[in-house]
Amino acid sequence: MKGKFIVYQMLLRVFANAHSVNRPGGSLQENGTGKFKDITVSVLEELRRLNVTHVWYTGVIRHATAGGTGVKGGAGSPFAITDYYDVNPYLASRENCRMKEFEAMIARTLDSGLTPIIDFVPNHVSPDYHSAVADFNEQNYCPGRIHDWDWSDTVKLNYGCRDTWEKMRDILLFWAGKGVGGFRCDMVELVPVEFWQWCIASVKRKYPKLIFIGEAYQPENYPALFDVGGFDYLYDKTGFYDTLKRIVRGEAPASSLTAEWQKQGKYQDRMLKFLENHDEDRISSPDFAGNPFRGLAALFVSLYFNTAPFMLYFGQELGEGPGKTSIFDFCSLPRMRSWLRGLRAGDAGKFLDHEASALRDIYMEFMSKTSEPAIRRGDTFDLEYANPRSEYFNPDRHFVFLRRYGRKIFLCAANFSDEKTVIRVNIPKHAFEYFGIDETEYLNSTTPVEVAIAPDAGTLLRLQN
Structure with missing residues (x-):
């Protein structure tokens, strides 16, 4: 690895969507979608120019869409899975060849020197879940088919049942067998740490280089998730992210960062830093910085403070926003469309406006320095x-x-x-x-x-x- 561990998260249906129609709640036919084939060698080479090492393909596994039980938005949540052994048909150019198209995208990613990561959603599935490979039965669901919080488009899985453990382990093995190099594991604190201890160890016996990133929010749970569960990395949301956001907004002193890294102790280099993701505000949002350039000091600290990995959310480097990018709808982003148009014309920056072009250049400069051994x-x-x-x-x-x-x-x-x-x-x-x-x-x-x-x-x- 030339630089430090840097993840690029892309919601594929939005990242590669070139359609300019963005009707609120619009259908697939109206608003369009990105597809597996759109992740070309040139796209991946551009990510390499940002010193990205891993690509998290969000929303690849088949999930509930319009017409399904409790579906949110026009496209549905990527985390309301309907079949863990399938990919979304709408991401394929030919629906009956969708798995082959996914595998080809994974192969291109690996050939480009990048490691592909996909979601693993262990806590819940869509009420409409069905798999022809290994279906769930009633014992795999919590009694009463309950759901957590306002996730009314999901039902909670039962980890008091050993069969659930084995089925979830087999899902990971299935995707690892297709060349996936890591998993971003959703809401890991809602699943028993004993499951993670058994499952991650079991999967790594066959695929020792696999990476497991856990979405976790309670610092008191970090030691168990690392030392017992076996996670490689955890989200640094309640530490650096929350603190940096307050500093940028003038709600906390810059010196408050010292206490945050000290709290993390021996785990600080395993905490995944980020400034945006699908759950958080865009930097340009008035609820964050109000301007993408006002997040550059936070980017500097996130990238350079220690050897911890960093995650970049698609469009962040172009200043997308100010609204949060919907994960529930078919939509596109204007600056991403301009970037893709330029890339297809042979110059990724050709159609970017001045602000997006200038910001992209700064991001490339900042990211390039992560190859420096002292930073890495x-x-x-x-x-x-x-x-x-x-x-x-x-x-x-x-x-x-x-x-x-x-x-x-x-x-x-x-x-x-x-x-x-x-x-x-x-x-x-x-x-x-x-x-x-x-x-x-x-x-x-x-x-x-x-x-x-x-x-x-x-x-x-x-x-x-």
């Missing part, structure tokens, strides 16, 4: 404690840290204010001791380092030692 696998030293409020440093808006690998040391400085600034950063003796390096005339604990930072951005400065 180096040690981190948080400098915030050594830099109290002063004329040249504001801990409410500035966050600073060091990354080091071998002889390379980088000072990373994030500016969450809307003004260009020049800060002076103290590097304490403890940092030199921690990294095992000597102080020099040019780099020492008594001479602050001066750093210029653009508004809502970050500076990666290599230090001479």
Whole structure:
């Protein structure tokens, strides 16, 4: 892997949809959809240019659509599965060849040097679930066919039944056998950790390189999910994401990030960072930053603070929004359409507006630096404690840290204010001791380092030692 672990999440039916009709609640025929064939080699090469290493194909497994029981929206939820052993017919050019078309997309992904990830939804299925391969029977459902929260388009599975365990394990083996390299596991805290312990170990005995990412929200459950359940990574929602969002909105000081990584302890490098996904606000939303460029300092910290993986949501790099992209409807996104149109013409940026083009260039620059060994696998030293409020440093808006690998040391400085600034950063003796390096005339604990930072951005400065 050239760079750090970076996931690109795409809701395939929206990502690759070139139709400009976006009638609210519109049908497949009206609004159109992306298809497996649209994930071409050129699309995958563009993702590689973003230093993406893994592609999470959201909404691939067959789910309930219009006309089904309790279906939400015009297209239905990707998480109300109707057959774990099938893919959505609407994603195929030829419905009766849909599995072959899916397999071809997976092969293209692998041939492009990317690892494909798909959903695994263990807690619930659609009330209309039926599979010709291995169907569920009444004992596989919780008594009364209940559902959690407002998920009225689903019924909850019964993990008090051992047969459910085995059927779910076999589903994972089926998709791994088709070349899928990992699973983003939905709402993992709603399923017994004992199941995960047995299931992940069982699947990895046959496919040891498989990656399991868990959607989890309760920090008190992280140790059990990692150490007992066997997850490789968990969502960093209630830690870095929530904190960064508050900082961007001016509701928390930048220095509050220190407490968040400290809480994560030995798990911090296994917490999947993100700023957008299908559940969260777009950065351009007024409920987040109100402008995609105002999220760049948060992107800087998310990418560079430690070796933890990062997830990018499709269209984030183009500033899509401000509304949340629907996961329940057939729709398309204007900047994604322009990007795809340009890509098909041989230049992905050809039809992008100025803002989308400029933002994409910044994302590509930021993402390219994740190949730097100090960023990809180096040690981190948080400098915030050594830099109290002063004329040249504001801990409410500035966050600073060091990354080091071998002889390379980088000072990373994030500016969450809307003004260009020049800060002076103290590097304490403890940092030199921690990294095992000597102080020099040019780099020492008594001479602050001066750093210029653009508004809502970050500076990666290599230090001479």
